[in-house]
Amino acid sequence: xxxxxxxxxxxxxxxxxxxxxxxxxxxxxxxxxxxxxxxxxxxxxxxxxxxxxxxxxxxxxxxxxxxxxxxxxxxxxxxxxxxxxxxxxxxxxxxxxxxxxxxxxxxxxxxxxxxxxxxxxxxxxxxxxxxxxxxxxxxxxxxxxxxxxxxxxxxxxxxxx
Amino acid sequence: xxxxxxxxxxxxxxxxxxxxxxxxxxxxxxxxxxxxxxxxxxxxxxxxxxxxxxxxxxxxxxxxxxxxxxxxxxxxxxxxxxxxxxxxxxxxxxxxxxxxxxxxxxxxxxxxxxxxxxxxxxxxxxxxxxxxxxxxxxxxxxxxxxxxxxxxxxxxxxxxxxxxxxxxxxxxxxxxxxxxxxxxxxxxxxxxxxxxxxxxxxxxxxxxxxxxxxxxxxxxxxxxxxxxxxxxxxxxxxxxxxxxxxxxxxxxxxxxxxxxxxxxxxx
Numbered sequence: 561x562x563x564x565x566x567x568x569x570x571x572x573x574x575x576x577x578x579x580x581x582x583x584x585x586x587x588x589x590x591x592x593x594x595x596x597x598x599x600x601x602x603x604x605x606x607x608x609x610x611x612x613x614x615x616x617x618x619x620x621x622x623x624x625x626x627x628x629x630x631x632x633x634x635x636x637x638x639x640x641x642x643x644x645x646x647x648x649x650x651x652x653x654x655x656x657x658x659x660x661x662x663x664x665x666x667x668x669x670x671x672x673x674x675x676x677x678x679x680x681x682x683x684x685x686x687x688x689x690x691x692x693x694x695x696x697x698x699x700x701x702x703x704x705x706x707x708x709x710x711x712x713x714x715x716x717x718x719x720x721x
Numbered sequence: 722x723x724x725x726x727x728x729x730x731x732x733x734x735x736x737x738x739x740x741x742x743x744x745x746x747x748x749x750x751x752x753x754x755x756x757x758x759x760x761x762x763x764x765x766x767x768x769x770x771x772x773x774x775x776x777x778x779x780x781x782x783x784x785x786x787x788x789x790x791x792x793x794x795x796x797x798x799x800x801x802x803x804x805x806x807x808x809x810x811x812x813x814x815x816x817x818x819x820x821x822x823x824x825x826x827x828x829x830x831x832x833x834x835x836x837x838x839x840x841x842x843x844x845x846x847x848x849x850x851x852x853x854x855x856x857x858x859x860x861x862x863x864x865x866x867x868x869x870x871x872x873x874x875x876x877x878x879x880x881x882x883x884x885x886x887x888x889x890x891x892x893x894x895x896x897x898x899x900x901x902x903x904x905x906x907x908x909x910x911x912x913x914x915x916x917x918x919x920x921x922x923x924x925x926x927x928x929x930x931x932x933x934x935x936x937x938x939x940x941x942x943x944x945x946x947x948x949x950x951x952x953x954x955x956x957x958x959x960x961x962x963x964x965x966x967x968x969x970x971x972x973x974x975x976x977x978x979x980x981x982x983x984x985x986x987x988x
Contacts (some may be wrong), residue, residue, distance in 0.1 A: 611952060612933045621929050622922075629921035632963055634912070640970040641984060 578650040585641040586656040590663020592635025595628075598671065608685040620681040627675070631667075638663075654715045658708050665704030672698040739783045739883075747776040750818060753825040761824060768816045768901075774813030778804045783883070792873070795942045795950035799957065806856075806886035807961035814894040815968060819902035844905045849916040852896040856889040857923045864927065869937035893920070898969055910973065910982045917969070921962045928955030 602609045612621070631693045645651040671695065684693040750772045757764040781787060782804035790797035819838070825833045837843060845851060863869050863882065872878045895904055897913050930936065932951035935944060942950075973981060 561940075611955075612856035612929045616933070621926055621933075625922040625924075625929070628925045629918050630923055633918055633966060636963060636966040636970055637914075637984065640974055644974065720959060 579652050579655050581645060582652040582655040582693065583659040585638055586659025587663035588634045588638030589642060590660040591667045592631055593632035593636055594667040596635060596666040610682050616681055620679045623679055624681045654711065658711045661704050661708030661711065665701045665708060668701035669698060670703060672701055734904060736785055740780055743776050743779050747773060750821065757824055764821065771812045772816035775809040778809040793948060794954055795946050799953045800948045802886060803957040803961060805883055806890040810890035811894045811965055814891060814898060817901040838905055847892055847896055847905045849896040849908055849913055852893040853920055854915050856893040857920050859889055861927060864931055864937045867939055869940040873940055894965060897965060898972060900972055917966060924958040925955060928958065930947050
């Protein structure tokens with residue numbers, strides 16, 4: 561196997577474009593990571609979520625399938641895009657962390673509001689009072705988003721000084 | 722022991738035919754690779770490993786004990802499907818057998834092979850969208866109609882089903898990766914990723930439909946078995962398609978920057 565050294569770009573100062581890319585690619589990764597956590601923890605380990613129940617409307621199955629495909633691709637493509645930025649030494653690390661938090665929080669909130677409540681693909685848990693679970697789910701999503709926003713503000717402040 | 726239940730699967734010489742064919746193909750690949758390494762321009766050991774890995778998966782999926790298992794248990798059939806239709810074809814495509822054949826065959830025969838590869842029928846079936854329809858479309862047709870029950874009755878139809886899994890899976894992996902063998906089509910990365918996205922979604926939807934509405938019907942499998950098989954299809958399909966996506970991105974990553982397509986997701 562050939563080494564990929566001709567691919568290496570000379571080290572340059574990251575530009576605004578690199579900053580946007582670091583944020584955006586990392587958000588893709590964050591979406592995929594949150595989806596994977598959801599799949600592993602709530603479906604496999606706790607078995608709270610139902611894989612499928614007859615109450616799910618057809619549109620729910622279809623949108624869930626599309627979402628599932630999007631998550632998997634986001635995880636794979638996000639990872640490679642970030643690796644590629646890092647190889648060119650153009651990865652803005654703090655912004656990448658911000659992007660991961662935004663991706664995770666955004667996905668969690670989308671899942672909590674659209675998948676669980678609007679499309680009703682499945683619920684967090686069955687045969688329990690859902691209110692506390694829904695609140696915890698969506699508040700944790702908001703917490704991730706706020707943490708991301710805080711990190712973004714700090715990064716901006718640091719760049720100004 | 723296999724055969725003692727007499728479930729319609731006979732470990733006769735006919736059932737061993739696919740195994741002999743796989744062994745012959747593998748031997749031909751390895752002899753050609755050895756030839757290239759000694760007198761030709763070399764051949765990657767990784768590719769040999771991919772080919773042998775694919776062959777072993779296929780052989781395991783088509784060995785008489787697996788056939789017996791698959792015949793009475795739908796989970797067995799699904800494991801078989803995963804190996805024959807998704808994992809083994811990916812490994813074989815990554816082994817670049819067409820390139821090896823073109824390097825090894827005498828000029829006349831190699832020209833013939835190129836002509837076949839560029840013939841209209843082959844170009845038609847190897848388009849990413851055609852390959853998608855043949856692959857996932859074939860699965861919808863098989864599992865959501867009485868076709869699957871029919872394959873359990875006749876051994877000819879059953880053999881065709883496996884051959885279709887393998888060929889459609891190979892075409893699909895090749896169409897998506899468009900390499901390492903140069904593909905009859907040179908479609909852009911965006912189209913190929915889009916088709917892969919549709920395939921992943923269609924696979925996931927099919928798994929849930931089978932789980933919820935208990936397809937395939939008319940085969941005498943009980944509810945739990947069908948649901949376990951559908952979940953195996955869902956997660957196994959995820960694994961195989963994630964591997965395909967990873968292979969695609971690794972190939973993208975290894976291309977020199979000037980020759981590679983950007984993924985214009987962001988300005």
